[in-house]
Amino acid sequence: PEDPRYAPGVLRRLDVRTAPYSMTLQSALTLEGEVQLDGKPIRATVQATGRFRDDGSIEAAARRKDWKVGDGFWKVDTDKAGRFRITGVAPGTLYLTAWGRSCRMRDGHIVVEAGAKGIVIPMAPHPTITFRVHAPDGRSVGAVEAVIKRMVPGGLAWERREMHWGSYGESEDESVHTFVVDVSDAEAEYVVTAKSESATADAESAAVGGIRPGAEPTDIYLDARPPLRVLVVDEKNQPVPGAFVALRRFPA
Numbered sequence: 001p002e003d004p005r006y007a008p009g010v011l012r013r014l015d016v017r018t019a020p021y022s023m024t025l026q027s028a029l030t031l032e033g034e035v036q037l038d039g040k041p042i043r044a045t046v047q048a049t050g051r052f053r054d055d056g057s058i059e060a061a062a063r064r065k066d067w068k069v070g071d072g073f074w075k076v077d078t079d080k081a082g083r084f085r086i087t088g089v090a091p092g093t094l095y096l097t098a099w100g101r102s103c104r105m106r107d108g109h110i111v112v113e114a115g116a117k118g119i120v121i122p123m124a125p126h127p128t129i130t131f132r133v134h135a136p137d138g139r140s141v142g143a144v145e146a147v148i149k150r151m152v153p154g155g156l157a158w159e160r161r162e163m164h165w166g167s168y169g170e171s172e173d174e175s176v177h178t179f180v181v182d183v184s185d186a187e188a189e190y191v192v193t194a195k196s197e198s199a200t201a202d203a204e205s206a207a208v209g210g211i212r213p214g215a216e217p218t219d220i221y222l223d224a225r226p227p228l229r230v231l232v233v234d235e236k237n238q239p240v241p242g243a244f245v246a247l248r249r250f251p252a
Contacts, residue, residue, distance in 0.1 A: 001025055007090035008072065010052040026056050031086040031096070031112065033119025034078075037103050041082025042123065044100030045180075048074040048086055048112075050093065058092030060111055089114045096121060101180055102128050102214045127186035127213040131179050132166075133194045136203055136224040142166045142177040144194040151189040151209065159183060159190065178217050186213045194220050 001008065006025040014021060035044040050058035050072040058072050072094070078084045095109045096119065103123040112119055129148075133141040143165050149156040166177025183190060191209040203222035211218050232243035 004028060004088055007056070007088055008052075009056045009090070010054075024056065026091055028088045029091055029115035030117075031074075031084075031089055031094075031114065031119065032117045033084060033121060035082045035084065035098050035100065035121045035123060037100075037123040037125070041078075042100055042103065043078050043080060043082060044098045044103070044121075044123065045075065045077050046084045046086070046096065046098045046121065048072070048089065048094045048096050050090070050095065052090065053092070056090060058090045058094055058114060060093045060095045091115070098123065099128075099180055101130055102126065104128075104182065127183050128180050129183055129190050129192070129211045129213055130181075130215070130217040131192055131194075131208075131211065131220050132176060132217050133179065133196065133205070133220045133222065135196070135222055140166070140176045141194075141196050141222065144179070144196045146179065146181065146195075147193045148181060148183065149191045150183070150185060151191060156191060183213055188213075192218070192220060194222065196222060 005028055007028040009023050009025050011021055011023055031048060033046075034041050035046065036042065050060055052072060053059055072090055074086045074089060076084050076086050091114050093111060093113055096112050097109045098105055098121045100123065102125060104126040106122050106124045110119075110121065133144050135141050143163065145161070146164050147161045148159040150159045151157075160181075164179045164181060166179050189209065190211045190213075191207050192211055193205055193207045195204045203224045205220050205222045208218060208220050228247070230245050232240045232245065234240050
């Protein structure tokens with residue numbers, strides 16, 4: 001709803017043959033608290049997740065594979081003093097998770113009731129690397145598929161490959177996304193290759209190495225990929241409409 005006084009709702013199992021449905025929205029609640037590392041407030045990103053019940057309330061749903069259409073998802077960055085405030089939350093029970101530079105939650109998540117105040121999210125040291133990704137035109141990219149490898153004697157060791165979503169928690173500029181990614185070894189250096197297929201950028205970066213856990217964010221720049229145009233014809237050299245084309249990239 002556009003009115004911030006009310007929380008989102010969901011209707012399921014609808015029949016298009018039935019007359020218009022009505023939905024009663026519940027009053028929105030707020031979550032407030034602080035993120036701490038060793039008892040001191042720190043900047044971090046906080047996320048609340050839950051699954052809507054048919055009555056419009058929320059139940060905790062931590063695992064993505066358990067989520068369904070209409071799930072509640074709220075994400076904010078703390079201020080400099082580690083404080084956060086999440087508004088527009090539906091009544092019910094939610095999981096809270098948080099992450100920041102060189103730290104993660106001690107227990108992975110905590111369970112809270114919507115409307116709770118004075119929440120304290122305890123963090124523990126954990127090696128992370130941070131980087132920012134820029135499109136060919138210079139704009140900040142907010143979602144990338146990142147391939148991360150660890151530098152070892154004589155080569156590279158596989159670390160992880162997955163989608164990452166940036167946040168604003170590491171920058172004063174709210175137009176710049178920063179990616180914070182868990183790694184396994186606090187003493188190693190890492191190589192990152194970023195790929196984006198979005199309205200912001202359809203491009204891939206060169207591998208950027210020498211990224212150390214706990215260091216300032218590394219800037220990664222995407223290179224625009226020229227389009228590959230394919231014309232499919234039949235035996236009479238006539239264009240074939242609606243043909244399916246599969247591409248494979250072979251190593252050089």
